[in-house]
Amino acid sequence: MENGGLSHASCSMNFIPGRRHLILNSGALALGAWLPAGAAAATPFDAEIERFLKAYWALLPGAAVDAGQYAAAARLPAPTEGYRQAQLKFAAEWLKRLERLGRTSLSPAQQGDLALLDNHLRGLQWVLTELRSDQWNPSEYNVAGPFSELLNKDFAPLPERLKLIDQRLQQVPAYYRAALKQIRQPSVEHLRLAIRQNRGALATFQADIPKAMAEAGLPVSKAMAGHNAAALQAVEDFIAGLQKIEAGLGSRGRSFRLGKALFEQKFQYEIQATIDAQGLYQRALAEKEALHQRMDGLAGQLWAGLFPGMVQPADRLERIARVIDKLSERHVSAERYVDEIKAQIPVLAQWVEQHDLLSMDPSRPLQVRATPTWMRGVSGVSISAPGPLDPTGVTYYNVDPLDDYTPEQAESYLREYNHWVLQILNIHEAVPGHYVQLLHSNKSPSKVKALFGNGAMVEGWAVYSERMMLESGWGGGEPEMGLMYSKWNLRVVCNAILDHGVHVLGMSEQQAQQLLEREAFQSRTEAAQKWVRVQVSSVQLSSYFAGFSEILALREQLKAAQGTGFKLKAFHEEFLSHGSAPVKMVSALMKKAHAAKP
16 A cells, blocks of 8 residues: 555554554454364364464454454553553564464474464564554554444444444453553654544544444443443543643653664564565665666656656756656546545456456455544544454545645645556555455465465565556556556555655655655645655655565566466466465465465
């Protein structure tokens, strides 16, 4: 999600219970839930993984809700010190147990599953002992997500869902009291994000839950109304507590910059690439130069038609910027923005099918909606996907409305997402990007790989899908689309440069603005949003380029090895059949499988 993320937290490494984190599609049932009715776990490996999952979901009910096991939303563990210690104990115990599995004879797929779980548990330990974002990032504390799931997903009649909501409401005050106690020396930037997003959560209790009670035809229960009122007050008290912390913080707050050591460790756990953070940064710098050369050639082709009789500027970047600026005048109106996104989705799906790029699933619809208020403040668009335990669930394409923009801000934003770029955005987010990839991931024969997803693979696929569509002829080979695609791809590259530059090298806001506006040709509004985003996130912005470059490299390696036997659709579907596993793991499995073929 180049401009957005999977649900609220994209694919960032965040193990705070109740929030979407590195496990993109987690589950609350044991492995046996995916086996045929009456079947038992087939091997000792399966049995032990089943026991692990049972224990994991019991500890982290919020992850179960993300997966579609909505009954787990009735539980809301308070983020106390005791709960942190319970997670650490769980991780230590299961690392030892899973290590014993590695001593048995395992298939390559099982070895991959074990590696994913090992990385996840070690990452959990690192987050809870070294990163300690639970102390300095208050935006990790927000109860709105599962309430939104319970209100909007028709997995049960509304009266039954309201019973779960009532149980959850009763635990909200304790949750926020504990959260406030955990916060120590937060960064101002994360404080302000937490305040803004929890203000967005107020609507859940002020309007959404009372409306649902009325729609269900229930008599207004004094008990449930009281629980809702207490939850609303708890959110308001939390916001007031954060404001008090901000007022007294002064210059004593933590820097939003992660720093070299933490950034490199987080990169290792979250990206899981064949390259380290410094190596990716250097690769991105080289790719930026290559893209500038390509864009200069395309701008040269377009110049005479756009500026007849005018001499081209001597400065390469200025020349490119002038052409992009002129082309960006062609964009949809603010009033038509959401409708245009809706209209493009079926056209993209038809193209994918007609060009035999990938199998689609018309039984799993995509719905475009305004981003819920509690999710806003980080990204412009995002995908909220159901987990593998919700086979009929709806995938939502969240679009931030432009209502709060001034006319100048809206014009700047729409120029950024102009006629060509809006198409690429929808490819990335929807078809054949995130929406399609997650549908395939949920059907993976390896449920561990579907459950414990890797953000760089997910984001990398979405970026790769843009390249795939243009290679298939989308855009008609016009230089306008080629230039705008290169501009979009350049921002993926510059995301990695910005991420490393800010958190490791101390890049200033002025330097970031120079990179984004002059070298990446982004609008002022877009650059300002990206600066906010890089302050309140880390490593996630590197995931796009990391995943994309490795997927593209794998495709070219297999194409060279297979020659005329290489089939693009077969490559795509085999790649996606491994769930959301890290690209380096998928690459190893695919190469081994093809090497074994006669």
